[in-house]
Amino acid sequence: MRTPTAVRTPTAMRTPTTMRTPTVSTFSTVVAVLLLLLLGVPGAQTWNCSYAGLMDHLTSVTSNSSLDVVRPVKDWRTTTLVWLDLLLYGILEVDEKSQTITNHIWRQMVWENEFLTWKPSDFCGIEELTVPRSKLWIPDIEIQEDVSDTSSIQDGTHVSVHHNGLVFAGRRQRLTFTCQLVLKMFPFDTQDCSITFMSHTSNAEAVLLGTIFNDTTLNRLSERIMITQGEWKLINLTTADRIRTDDSANISILEYKVKFERKPMLYVINFIVPLFYLLVLDLTSFFISEARGEKMSFKVTVLLSISVLLLLLQDMLPSTEDNLPMIAIYCVSIFALVGISVLEAMLVAFLVDLDSYCAAQRTRKTLDVPGDADYLKEPVEEKVRVTPGSSNVPLTPRGDGAVLQLILDEVKAARCDSRKEQRKFKRWAEVIDHVFFVVYFLTVVVFLLFMYTGWMRNLN
16 A cells, blocks of 8 residues: 555646645645545554454553463552452252252452553444453452352353453352251241352452442342242341451451341141141040040040151251250140140049949949848847746747848948049049149140240241
């Protein structure tokens, strides 16, 4: 491209040498410059307006630095600020046995690369460039409580670089992290868990963590993009950045506090209401008559039903819990109350059976009439004694009617004694049953009020 020759070729436009030569020369120079600009600028614009041109520019600038190995600062004493935001897509699972929570999260990291800067005006207004992730240095920020599989992490293949040197990198992850679950108020419990971000290789003087958005914005964004929560509800998401002092170095830590609340309706329907209903059935069993023989079997059936619910609760709650959960206290207390009620029913049944047995034994002894055999033999063996001077006519002997009358009187007396003894055992059984029902009813009312107050205090 030889613009000067092309400019000088036209001769028709030249004026004679005697007429205004300087003006023509100046005009030719201006035309040459304009042609040079018209022919040269498009080529330059085509090169500088492409991403390839920007990449070549950045490569030439950073040819002497290892951007994928070392921290991208011009002075090693400069601290790299890493802004990290966490958003929750869903609460997938809460395992009370293993004390872990599985969430679907998205996090974005932003930091400054001092070598990747350019003027957008030099490249037709290009302000952002996408480059492969493997070409740049990425902060090694990990989650301290993370126990998830590495296959659940989905890093973006590219990162975004802005003209001021800011680098944006995103990550989606099915995060499973440990959390000390407090199940005392189960199923009306609220859990506070921590997700701690920290660098394992850099201290606070090299990498300092922070957040871009405030807590209100993060909560609003998480609630907007939340897809599934299961039986849980996200209450709030707060952040706290601090520097932890260690024996070897100071480490910058960014801690996210996540607060969950359980939706208790399922457990109310499956545990609390059935146990309350079984307790009411046990109270109504006191109105069943002992003579029917169904009271004991009914109480035992209620006790077995509560045992089944206890087995289901055992598979749900962890065995390492220090404090007994409220629902466990609820189940065990109802089981104990119904068990004591069964023992009381057994005692009352024993007294009633003992009363019947004693009455039967006394009736049998009465019918045997001990000592009457000798009395009956007495008129036969008795000899008529004749004293001197007395008549030979014997005294009037006792007839059969008198003997039977004596026997009847003794039987009546024995039956009266037997009825008195029978009333004594039966009266004891009735008193024990009535007193126990009153005490049992008051205990149940106090216990239910205690449980209701404890659970409602946690909800408020």
